[in-house]
Amino acid sequence: MTADAKPEETAASLQEEIRSFVRRSPLNVLPDSNGDSIFDQPLVQFADGDDSIFNEYKSIIDPTHLTPREALAMACGKSPEDLPERLSVISWILPITEKTRESNRSQKDIPSRPWSYTRWYGEKFNEALREHVVEVITGKGYLATAPFLQPYFEQMEKDNGPSSNWSERHIAYAAGLGTFSLSDGFITELGIAHRCGSVVTDIPLPISPRTAKNPYSNCLFYVNKECRDCIPRCPAGAITEKGHDKVKCREYQHEDIRYVRDKYGVGIQGCGLCQTGVPCESRNPAGKLKG
Numbered sequence: 362m363t364a365d366a367k368p369e370e371t372a373a374s375l376q377e378e379i380r381s382f383v384r385r386s387p388l389n390v391l392p393d394s395n396g397d398s399i400f401d402q403p404l405v406q407f408a409d410g411d412d413s414i415f416n417e418y419k420s421i422i423d424p425t426h427l428t429p430r431e432a433l434a435m436a437c438g439k440s441p442e443d444l445p446e447r448l449s450v451i452s453w454i455l456p457i458t459e460k461t462r463e464s465n466r467s468q469k470d471i472p473s474r475p476w477s478y479t480r481w482y483g484e485k486f487n488e489a490l491r492e493h494v495v496e497v498i499t500g501k502g503y504l505a506t507a508p509f510l511q512p513y514f515e516q517m518e519k520d521n522g523p524s525s526n527w528s529e530r531h532i533a534y535a536a537g538l539g540t541f542s543l544s545d546g547f548i549t550e551l552g553i554a555h556r557c558g559s560v561v562t563d564i565p566l567p568i569s570p571r572t573a574k575n576p577y578s579n580c581l582f583y584v585n586k587e588c589r590d591c592i593p594r595c596p597a598g599a600i601t602e603k604g605h606d607k608v609k610c611r612e613y614q615h616e617d618i619r620y621v622r623d624k625y626g627v628g629i630q631g632c633g634l635c636q637t638g639v640p641c642e643s644r645n646p647a648g649k650l651k652g
């Protein structure tokens with residue numbers, strides 16, 4: 362990554378930097394395993410920091426949802442218009458391994474131990490990855506921030522459940538990595554069972570195209586009503602043909618099965634039953650229907 366490199370070369374070097382961190386970091390190792398990885402090789406794509414979709418998110422999500430320009434400006438103590446003309450957003454998907462997904466498939470009420478470790482230790486790895494990407498970029502003299510790690514990141518409570526001012530799945534959607542679904546999860550070409558992350562920078566990077574027909578086109582329910590498999594997977598009854606009830610989902614995870622934290626020795630546990638044992642678990646089920 363040098364000042365005179367072409368955007369495509371810089372993008373390839375950043376993609377390799379992220380892949381190599383996933384391959385090498387000791388934090389990407391599942392505890393109580395024989396050195397198994399928490400995540401497989403990532404998908405990495407790029408969005409234009411001034412894409413108009415980021416302004417649309419202010420009405421789709423909340424007026425407080427930050428644009429990349431606002432997020433980088435706040436992190437650097439500058440005003441948005443004083444930042445360079447061209448900003449980019451790096452977005453990655455960390456697919457959850459087959460072994461962990463398999464362990465969660467047979468679960469009916471609570472997540473498996475590896476799934477819970479992925480929520481807790483996997484997110485610690487994801488945090489380290491965000492920090493690493495920021496360090497690599499700022500080390501080369503560019504600006505960069507991971508909004509999710511900034512003190513200004515906040516989660517708010519709305520009538521229809523929790524939301525935030527930097528939704529990493531909406532960033533991934535902007536970067537053309539996939540679409541939303543009936544269960545609310547984000548379906549990529551490697552499926553719905555993953556965690557994601559993002560960094561905003563002033564490096565000019567090539568924009569990844571958004572090829573999805575609409576924000577739900579990777580979900581079979583919305584494509585042809587042929588799938589509803591996530592509905593019976595949810596022990597909280599939070600998924601219906603009307604979509605995902607975030608309040609029920611959160612109550613189930615944070616109250617009903619809170620004891621899982623002590624059982625597995627983790628600080629927070631997910632559930633994710635709706636992301637395993639379903640056709641979209643590790644692939645885009647609508648992919649073969651396209652063109």
Ligand code: B12
Nearest residue numbers: 523524525528529541545546547553556557576631632633
């Ligand atoms: C708050 C939160 C929760 C809340 C609410 C989830 C939610 N849907 O918002 C609760 C506690 C319920 C939750 C649960 C889980 N979470 Co959570 N959570 C978050 C958090 C911190 C913020 C999410 C946020 O800001 N949402 C904003 C709201 C508005 O999003 P939304 O309601 O889904 O958006 C809908 C609308 O925008 C709509 N829409 C309407 N019109 C349009 C138009 C356009 C153009 C578009 C694009 C969209 C759109 O589409 C969306 C889907 O219906 C993120 C981390 C982050 N900073 O992003 C993780 C995150 C979303 N969670 C994650 C995970 C993995 C989980 C769990 C599986 C738990 C686990 N680890 O085992 C469950 C899954 C629940 C589910 N069925 O999806 C992952 C998502 C991975 C994925 N595959 O989608 C994230 C991104 C964490 C991460 N870094 O990877 N989570």
Ligand code: SF4
Nearest residue numbers: 542580581588591641
């Ligand atoms: S299980 Fe089926 S209906 Fe549910 S999100 Fe996946 S593809 Fe869509």
Ligand code: SF4
Nearest residue numbers: 595610632633634635
């Ligand atoms: S994470 Fe669990 S409680 Fe929430 S929608 Fe999925 S299966 Fe239901």
